[in-house]
Amino acid sequence: MTELPPTLMAKGSIVAGCLAPHPPHLVYAENPPQNEPTSEGGWEQLRWGYERLRESLSKIDHDVLVLLSPHWQTYVGTHFLGIPHFEGLSVDPVFPNLFRYTYDMNIDVELSQAIHDKAKGSGLAVKMMENPDFRVDYGTITTGHMVNPAFDKPLVVISSNRSTHYYSVEVMQEMMMELGRVTREAIEESGKKAVILASNSLSHRHFTTESEVPEDMSKEHIASHAMHLWDMRIIDYMRTGQAQRILDEMPEFTEQAIAESDGGGLTWLLSTLKVPDYPAILHGYGTIIGTGNAIVEWPCYANEGDVQ
């Protein structure tokens, strides 16, 4: 393709934004060939949710998946996977009994670099990760697998800066709103059609024991009633097009529900979607060792006037 100035290029766009959590249990329950342990199923409500999400995304033309994972945790700035191909074995350090997955994925380095450059220009500390020995985090792999098990579309993978814990939820949100804004800008200028994936759970209090059979669904429930109430409140805002209220309540939600939104993914997602005021589609909700997980899609293609 010949280089054209951005204004003359076909305008890129975000075609969908998704909350796409990454518990390795979902991959384990599915018994895909890439994962070594085998199971008798489990967590079907969530896996059916992912099935609906995949079905929905299959109808939307897109070139690239842009993902932020809370399990690539960086303390010094925000990092981007910066070489075209990664493969290897990923063993979950917390649930190695469930997740030992052979991965193989391609990175859209051009788009990564473009987001990186824009973020740098707006004052964020950023770095490209160019060490070929680097092992991709299991959050990225799990979300990547659940959304697109064939891994036949390139990804942009963004690390989770720990600013919530270094400073506060407010500082995290300020940084993630900016990162979301430049992510959108870079996508639009790239001419590509992108799906945005925030890889995080909602309430995030785990059980500290595991049942004999991890997929024993008679043992699965939310960690506490308070966690349930918070999850339902946030989901309600999503379903009724009140994303701004999620951002407004993020400090309380993150603290009281020990929510995995502390990693910035949800705020970044809402920012890339310009804080949507249209309803999202809830594809599924369920708990995983006590934590609350929702699979949610904002169908931008149908709701944003400027998308062709």
Add this chain to the structure above:
Amino acid sequence: MNGSLVGSYVVPVHPHPLLVPEQNEGWSRLRAAFDEARDAIKESDADLLIIYSTTWPSIIGHQIQADPNPQWTLVDQDFHDLGSMDYSFNIDADFAEAWNEANHNRGLQSRTVAYHGFPIDVGSVVALKLLNPDNKIPAVIVSSNVYANRSETTVLAKACLDVIQKTGRKAVAVTAMSMSNRMFTEFIDPSDDRIHSLKDDEWNRKVLEFLEEGRLEDVAQLSRTIHQQIRVQKVVTFKPMWWLSAMNGNRNNLTGRVLAYEALHGAGGAVVQLDPTSTGMGDKEYDEDDVEYYRGERNVLDGEETTEADDPLTPSSGPALWEPPESKGAVNSKAAPKPVGMYPHARQVGDLLYLSGVGPRQPGTNSIPGGPIRDEDGNPVEYDIKAQTRAVVENIARILEEAGSSMDKIVDVTSFLVDMDRDFAGYNEVWAATLGHYGPTRTTLAIRALPTPIAVEMKVIAKI
């Protein structure tokens, strides 16, 4: 056998001293301190390195590395541009399994992990590569549980000590941890590295002053305060000092030395040596519980409290326990449950060893495998005679081992059952699978009751 902890070390977690010590004078001083610690460990004749690492968080209890030879190439999540870390370690899988079992015996949730490609954390990799570069000393690594409180972390150490003592090891304990853990959140030139703030630096120096005086338990008791003052929340709390102090018997009179204290991208990195030799100073002021057994989490979020009475293994009433007397010829074992009266576990006369009646109660916890035969109100409850019988046999084996005898030298056994009709078959089955192999004579009696809520007890005579 008498194992013991021969030394303790605190080491930093970031990869700079391993990968690029030459880029900053402080990093190279940390590297020199690692090297000094490495030489001191070698000279101590230690035969086991135990790493408690804060960069290995776990959720389902504690995890213990049990792959005998884990190999991989690690790249730090933040400092990937400093290079890759190839590793191949010598892990003592047997010790790991025994520690895991000891954890369960003390009420802890715990598991071993032995999977090809398991991601060993950066703190452990840096510590093992620098302290044990030729892999001469076998190692074990334990995770830091994100929800663990002080009692859980203390009991984790005690379970580890149980195994060190039982196996006669000379162990070195290492905590891989930062002091203050706030890093610069932007990229810096290596030559500009310094502790992130004056406040962090002052706290670090205070903590190191305590450690230099050997006051490890004081630091452990200040752990929560230190965490609030100089630790980024929800990374990992300052709990390694709870573990290390319990490993050292909660003492304040160790011999401490700070080998280096420097900045690592703003965080406080220190190499500290703690020798168990008593300095004769520093009175022990022991304020917090000395907990022996973990009763489970408090479930503060939903109020479903696990109380002692809910624990099916633990009889909540029963006769008082005694320290076994050290009479002439007496053999007493820490690995056997305490007696319920003033008598030893066994007594030697000539080359014969007479054991006091042995039941299934577990040493330390006093729990009954297979469950007690009645609840605290005296009502009968379901129990597993086979599990009880197996536990009796295991206790006998422990006492015999302590006395220098063994199962094959048992001459005669008298067994007591409180319910012959219900239990004889199960008891007989376990007998056939265990003691029956060694061929001692046996007499089985039905009796009305035993002093604790157990169903079976055995009286043993063995040769020594």
